[in-house]
Amino acid sequence: MPVYKDESTKKWYFSTRYKDVYGNNKRKLKRGFAIKREAKSEEARFLNDVNEGYSDSRTFNYVFNHYLENSDLRPKTKKRKRNEYNKHVKDKFGHINMNKITQNQCQEFRKYLMDTVPSTNTARTIWFGFKVVINYAKKYFGLRIDPTISIKPIPRVKPRPKYMLREEFEERVKDIKEQDYRELFTLMFYTGLRVGEAMALVWTDFNKYKKEISINKTMDISNRTIYPRPKTDSSEDIVPLPKFINEMLTQRYQREKSANKYFDERSYFIFGGMAPKHYQHAQKKFQQAFPNYNIHTLRHSYASYLANNGVDIFVLQSLMRHAQITETMGTYSHLYTQKKHDAIAIFDE
Incomplete structure (x- = not known):
């Protein structure tokens, strides 16, 4: 395992030949090691990776990083997963080979999350991320036994969403002096758009003749990065507009x-112009007018108004762009109490 010293930089490097996964002869060269031992250690690690390939004897840390590097997750999601991993998982499982992880260790990890993480939903998210790596190892690294398979999932605690009445919204939104933000929040209340979806809209997404907007992208509210796809696959859809909202956008366009x-309507943002608005500014304006709510309340209020006015729950699922009817029912079924009474009333006829 030869390593060499670069006399011009006084740094060490290694140069080795190997066969890639397709059997082709390749050469690997890596520079910049301060001492000879570091270069040798790195060369040995590289050759071990080449020879061992996708094996379930890889460490959890290796598989986790392989999963992140080869996923299509957004940078924000990758950052969150890495932070969760470093804080809660790495010291417990990072050094363990995937095929050596036991059911007892996983059970103890679940207990640790339930006892330590303040939010049950956050604990559930971390546990789910842990299981994703296990499943990734099963699919790509040949892991035969899932040590988590008989362990109960962490239950989801789903609070009942807050929503405001239409009358309250119409009264309070008038307190917002800036027309841009007033119209942004009005669009969100009457379409159920998420804030990232609304702020990512450009004028080619609006069709005044069909009275609809196309949801095909979203904005990362932390850094105003526009992603060419919405939050979920089911979120990519056409959203119909009430006539007065269509007229509001038409006048705004002019x-x-x-x-x-x-x-240029292809690149000009409906709310912002050459660049989208800053979420922090929108949040500040919203809180001034609606101090007891958050912006996502507008989406819940849209759904609640439709449900309370008799819109069928399957139609509501389509309008909310939920992938499964269970998501709609789990969030808004309590609003259909009157529908239940109407159904039972047939016995009184």
Whole structure:
């Protein structure tokens, strides 16, 4: 295992030949090691990776990093998963080979999460992330036995969503002086859009003739990065607009086009112009007018208004762009109490 010293930089490097997964001869060279031992250690690690390949004797840490590097997760999600891993998982499982992880260790980890993490839903998210790595090892590294398979999942605690009445919204939204934000929140209340979806809209997403908008992307509210897909696959859809919302956007389009010399509807954001609005600004304006709610309340209020006015729950699922009817029912079924009474009333006829 030869390593060499670069006399010009006084750093060590290794150069070795190997066969890739397709059987082709390759050469690996890596520079910049301060001492000879570091270069040798890194070369040995590299050759071990090449020879061992996708094996269930890999450590949890190796499989976790392999999963992150080869996933299509957004940078924000990857950062969250890595933070959760470093804080709760790495010291317990990072050094253990996947095929050596026991059911007892997993049971103790579940107990640790339930006892230590303040939020049950956060504990559930970390546990789910742990199981994702286990499943990844089963699929790609040949792990034969899932040590978590007989362990109960951490239950989800789903609080009943807050919502406001239409009358309250209409009264309070008038307190927002800036027309941009007033119209942004109005669009969200009457369409159920998530804030990232609404702030990512450009003018080509709006069709005034069909009275609809296309949801095909979203904005990361932490850094204003636009992702070319919405939050979930089911979220990508066409959202119909009430007539007065369609008219509001039509008038807004005319104002923006007239006021901006370089207006281009393909890249011009409906709320923001050449760049989308800052979420922090929108959040501040919203809190001033609606101090007892958060912005996501607008989405719940949209669904609640439709449910309370007799919209069928399967239609509501479509309008909310939920992947499964169980998600809609789990969140909004309590609003259909009157429907139950109406159904039972047939016995009184």
